[in-house]
Amino acid sequence: MRAAIFRKGDLVVDQVSDPRPAEGQVIVKTLACGICGSDLHAFHHAGHMADAMKRTGAREVMDPGRDIIFGHEFSAEIVEHGAGTAGTLKVGTRVCSVPMSITLQGEQANIQSVGYSNEVPGGFAEYMALNEMLLLEIPNGLSSEHAALTEPMAVGWHAVEKAHMTPEDVSLVIGCGPVGLAVIAGLKIKGASPIIAADFSPARRALAKAMGADVVIDPAKVSPYASWQEMALPEGFDPYNIATLLGMGPMPRPGVIFECVGVPGIIQQIAEGAMKGTRVVVVGVCMERDSFEPLFAITRELNLQFVFAYTPEEFALTLHHLAEGKIDVAPLITGRVGLDDVKSSFAALANPEAHAKILVEPWR
Amino acid sequence: MRAAIFRKGDLVVDQVSDPRPAEGQVIVKTLACGICGSDLHAFHHAGHMADAMKRTGAREVMDPGRDIIFGHEFSAEIVEHGAGTAGTLKVGTRVCSVPMSITLQGEQANIQSVGYSNEVPGGFAEYMALNEMLLLEIPNGLSSEHAALTEPMAVGWHAVEKAHMTPEDVSLVIGCGPVGLAVIAGLKIKGASPIIAADFSPARRALAKAMGADVVIDPAKVSPYASWQEMALPEGFDPYNIATLLGMGPMPRPGVIFECVGVPGIIQQIAEGAMKGTRVVVVGVCMERDSFEPLFAITRELNLQFVFAYTPEEFALTLHHLAEGKIDVAPLITGRVGLDDVKSSFAALANPEAHAKILVEPWR
Numbered sequence: 221m222r223a224a225i226f227r228k229g230d231l232v233v234d235q236v237s238d239p240r241p242a243e244g245q246v247i248v249k250t251l252a253c254g255i256c257g258s259d260l261h262a263f264h265h266a267g268h269m270a271d272a273m274k275r276t277g278a279r280e281v282m283d284p285g286r287d288i289i290f291g292h293e294f295s296a297e298i299v300e301h302g303a304g305t306a307g308t309l310k311v312g313t314r315v316c317s318v319p320m321s322i323t324l325q326g327e328q329a330n331i332q333s334v335g336y337s338n339e340v341p342g343g344f345a346e347y348m349a350l351n352e353m354l355l356l357e358i359p360n361g362l363s364s365e366h367a368a369l370t371e372p373m374a375v376g377w378h379a380v381e382k383a384h385m386t387p388e389d390v391s392l393v394i395g396c397g398p399v400g401l402a403v404i405a406g407l408k409i410k411g412a413s414p415i416i417a418a419d420f421s422p423a424r425r426a427l428a429k430a431m432g433a434d435v436v437i438d439p440a441k442v443s444p445y446a447s448w449q450e451m452a453l454p455e456g457f458d459p460y461n462i463a464t465l466l467g468m469g470p471m472p473r474p475g476v477i478f479e480c481v482g483v484p485g486i487i488q489q490i491a492e493g494a495m496k497g498t499r500v501v502v503v504g505v506c507m508e509r510d511s512f513e514p515l516f517a518i519t520r521e522l523n524l525q526f527v528f529a530y531t532p533e534e535f536a537l538t539l540h541h542l543a544e545g546k547i548d549v550a551p552l553i554t555g556r557v558g559l560d561d562v563k564s565s566f567a568a569l570a571n572p573e574a575h576a577k578i579l580v581e582p583w584r
Numbered sequence: 585m586r587a588a589i590f591r592k593g594d595l596v597v598d599q600v601s602d603p604r605p606a607e608g609q610v611i612v613k614t615l616a617c618g619i620c621g622s623d624l625h626a627f628h629h630a631g632h633m634a635d636a637m638k639r640t641g642a643r644e645v646m647d648p649g650r651d652i653i654f655g656h657e658f659s660a661e662i663v664e665h666g667a668g669t670a671g672t673l674k675v676g677t678r679v680c681s682v683p684m685s686i687t688l689q690g691e692q693a694n695i696q697s698v699g700y701s702n703e704v705p706g707g708f709a710e711y712m713a714l715n716e717m718l719l720l721e722i723p724n725g726l727s728s729e730h731a732a733l734t735e736p737m738a739v740g741w742h743a744v745e746k747a748h749m750t751p752e753d754v755s756l757v758i759g760c761g762p763v764g765l766a767v768i769a770g771l772k773i774k775g776a777s778p779i780i781a782a783d784f785s786p787a788r789r790a791l792a793k794a795m796g797a798d799v800v801i802d803p804a805k806v807s808p809y810a811s812w813q814e815m816a817l818p819e820g821f822d823p824y825n826i827a828t829l830l831g832m833g834p835m836p837r838p839g840v841i842f843e844c845v846g847v848p849g850i851i852q853q854i855a856e857g858a859m860k861g862t863r864v865v866v867v868g869v870c871m872e873r874d875s876f877e878p879l880f881a882i883t884r885e886l887n888l889q890f891v892f893a894y895t896p897e898e899f900a901l902t903l904h905h906l907a908e909g910k911i912d913v914a915p916l917i918t919g920r921v922g923l924d925d926v927k928s929s930f931a932a933l934a935n936p937e938a939h940a941k942i943l944v945e946p947w948r
Contacts, residue, residue: 276883279824322829329824382885460643460693465686487878505882511875514851517890518869519640521746524888526881 222582223345224562226263226288231563236287239341239349241302242323246352248315252368252556252579253343254293255565257397257482261507262290262336263566272507282336291343291580292319292335295358295367296350305352314358316370317350318535343368344562346582356536360543365556365579367542369549372577374538376402377409378530379503383476385410392448393417393433393478394490396424398552398577399503400480401431405547408432414451418444421572430551445493448475452495472496478503484510487524491516502526552577558584586946587709588926590627590652595927600651603705603713605666606687610716612660612679616732616920616943617707619929621761621846623654625871626700627930636871646700655707655944656683656699659722659731660714669716678722680734681714682899707732708926710946720900724907729920729943731906733913736941738902740766741773742894743867747840749774756812757781757797757842758854760788762916762941763867764844765795769911772796778815782808785936794915809857812839816859836860842867848874851888855880866890916940922948 221238224231241247262269266284274281282288298313309315319334319342335342340349358367380403383389391412393400396419407415408431417433419425425436435451437444454470463469475498477490482504490500491512500522517524530538541547555578557565565578585602588595605611626633630648638645646652662677673679683698683706699706704713722731744767747753755776757764760783771779772795781797783789789800799815801808818834827833839862841854846868854864855876864886881888894902905911919942921929929942 272877272879273883276880278883324826327826328822329826329829331824458692460695462688462691462693465693482878502878502882506878509875509877511873513636513639513873514846514866514870514890515636516640517888518866518892519637519642520890521892522888522890524881524886524890526878526884526886526888528882528885 221346222559223289223341224559224580226266226290229266231263231566233559233562236289236341236345239347241300241349243302243304244352245302245321245349246298246305246355247300247302248296248348248350249299250291250343250346250348250582251295251297251314251364252581253291254368254372255562255569255578255580256293256372257399258505259290260566260569265507269507280330280332280337283338286338288336288338289341289345290335291345292333293368293371294319294343294348295364296348299347301352309355309357314364314367315355316358316367316539317354317356318532319371320351320354321349322351344559344580344582354532356539358543359540362543365553366549367539368579369552369577370535370539370542372398373402373405373542373547373549374530374535375399375503376404377406377538377541378534379403379478379501379527380406380410381534382525382527383478383499383501385412385476386474387411388473389476390448390452390473391415391476391478392444393428393480394444394486395419395479395481395504396421396428397480397572400478401427401552401576403478403480403503404428404431404433409541409546416444416448416451423573424576427551427576443493449495475499476501480504482506484508488512488516491520491522494520494522496520499523499525553579555579556581556584558582585710586923587653587705588923588944590630590654593630595627595930597923597926600653600705600709603711605664605713607666607668608716609666609685609713610662610669610719611664611666612712612714613663614655614707614710614712614946615659615661615678615728616945617655618657618732618736619926619933619942619944620657620736621763622869624930624933626654629871633871644694644696644701647702650702652700652702653705653709654699655709656697657732657735658683658707658712659728660712663711665716673719673721678728678731679719680722680731680903681718681720682896683735684715684718685713686715708923708944708946718896720903722907723904726907729917730913731903732943733916733941734899734903734906736762737766737769737906737911737913738894738899739763739867740768741770741902741905742898743767743842743865743891744770744774745898746889746891747842747863747865749776749840750838751775752837753840754812754816754837755779755840755842756808757792757844758808758850759783759843759845759868760785760792761844761936764842765791765916765940767842767844767867768792768795768797773905773910780808780812780815787937788940791915791940807857813859839863840865844868846870848872852876852880855884855886858884858886860884863887863889917943919943920945922946
């Protein structure tokens with residue numbers, strides 16, 4: 221089959237062997253697969269990323285010296301059932317799956333990350349091998365393109381779940397890339413209000429509005445933290461007013477900040493901008509060492525909830541959110557390319573004015 | 585009156601004016617006042633500490649260029665009622681108070697930190713001015729020495745409250761200085777089990793045992809994190825076992841780590857040693873910039889709850905815990921000195937084998 225392959229630091233299109241189904245697996249034809257920020261990071265810093273994953277205790281870590289086929293945000297169509305499958309979903313059924321490939325060795329599971337593995341191909345290839353038990357049928361006539369966004373949207377939904385939102389919370393989303401936009405979509409479904417979102421890019425701010433942000437802010441012009449505090453604090457709020465100190469005055473609404481940037485320095489920026497007791501959900505994946513001044517977090521009694529990925533249940537629920545029209549991902553999809561254009565798309569995604577999510581459609 | 589005064593970077597004993605009660609204040613005679621780690625920090629890095637407090641938004645910050653009388657862990661005796669007091673507690677009553685001095689300017693409260701202020705003396709002086717409404721009578725014949733430990737013990741209690749303990753939690757306390765010991769005492773009152781505590785000092789480990797730790801660990805010999813994980817994980821636990829992956833096998837108990845050291849590098853050490861989903865309560869007050877690798881916190885989905893001080897209610901409850909014998913602070917008190925020995929005590933506290941808490945008794 222044809223695939224866009226990460227090979228010796230480059231992205232090349234080449235023929236590779238078709239995947240073979242392990243016990244319990246099916247072969248699927250890739251319909252659409254999004255390019256994720258992590259893919260860009262892996263492309264530019266594969267060695268560093270692999271080392272970091274190894275140091276955090278991951279057991280199966282890709283070897284950047286060998287071929288890797290990226291792509292973990294996909295929709296696909298069943299083309300063949302392997303041994304030990306039930307065949308409940310017929311050939312031709314369109315499906316999604318969490319990007320994991322599980323094979324058994326006795327009672328031990330061997331888990332490969334679909335999209336970051338030397339062993340199993342990800343979605344930037346014509347075909348993949350997926351576990352039948354992880355397949356979710358795409359419901360309700362949802363388009364394959366939109367279904368491919370289940371994965372990044374599930375990241376946002378998981379982050380919102382971890383925030384344990386209350387009706388009083390005033391939310392601030394820092395960074396409106398696909399992760400931040402997914403968080404906004406999740407907040408909207410939860411009924412959170414107001415939702416404030418900040419990004420330097422006008423196009424990203426427009427997308428934030430489209431996904432449900434009530435207020436969008438250009439941090440080059442206005443402090444997002446000041447605007448957010450203004451909405452959380454009662455008019456004329458004075459922390460040194462006697463009634464306030466005695467707990468008898470109007471109190472600030474609780475604040476939640478979603479960190480969706482993932483670069484060094486953002487946590488300190490948030491700690492400086494936060495209010496007493498703010499919950500910070502760290503969704504951005506910063507792969508470098510970061511530094512901050514704990515005293516800000518201490519005196520404000522901040523809570524930092526670091527989050528990662530999603531549960532299978534959250535993934536399945538997200539697919540239904542898409543199918544039921546609770547999230548409209550259409551505005552996020554800014555490009556559709558074949559395998560030959562994967563490499564140029566990686567470059568094009570550097571410009572937030574031009575792109576949010578580019579889908580790779582290997583059949584093109 | 586006599587006082588040990590922080591003056592131009594030194595600690596000197598000198599005569600200063602007696603404090604005068606503002607509206608609603610009483611004058612008290614200091615009975616006992618503990619030396620806190622923050623006092624040592626302020627002694628050595630007063631300028632840096634004042635700058636840091638200013639940057640985090642504190643309104644009233646001490647000027648290290650002018651006299652400061654430290655001491656915020658105190659018990660005292662009422663000697664005089666000022667104007668606008670009710671006199672409910674008579675002269676001679678022994679009391680504690682949160683270390684705050686509040687004076688009013690219209691509806692605005694002017695709040696001074698007793699112990700870190702140029703305006704109001706702390707407990708390393710014969711007399712203090714305290715707000716009548718903040719006074720708590722020392723109950724139940726509790727000794728004045730033990731009552732002076734209400735403040736540091738309240739810090740530990742607050743941290744434990746912020747951990748939202750469940751009966752399943754396996755607790756690890758990193759650092760057994762007074763803060764770590766206060767956390768252990770709080771965990772014991774909550775019925776937490778097991779409580780694992782780690783400190784390089786044999787004397788501190790003995791105190792941890794005395795305060796209620798079930799297991800004490802010398803990090804020079806054994807990894808506290810490995811020992812703690814061993815208690816949290818079911819025997820023979822294998823995260824890659826199929827039954828475990830399907831949520832049908834025995835699951836790890838939830839883990840809570842209390843960071844009670846407060847120096848750069850500890851957060852990264854904890855992030856590396858933590859299990860998936862560990863709650864980390866940061867009680868140590870690190871006043872320097874710190875660095876860490878977010879990826880560890882992200883892939884483990886850690887929750888970092890930074891905590892600071894306590895509420896007035898927690899302070900009052902802690903005094904009752906002491907009075908009811910729920911915490912025995914006797915083993916912590918390793919020295920009692922007069923004002924002339926405050927400076928040498930600051931030096932002596934550098935040795936954890938010799939000292940935990942030294943009480944200053946200005947009447948000696």
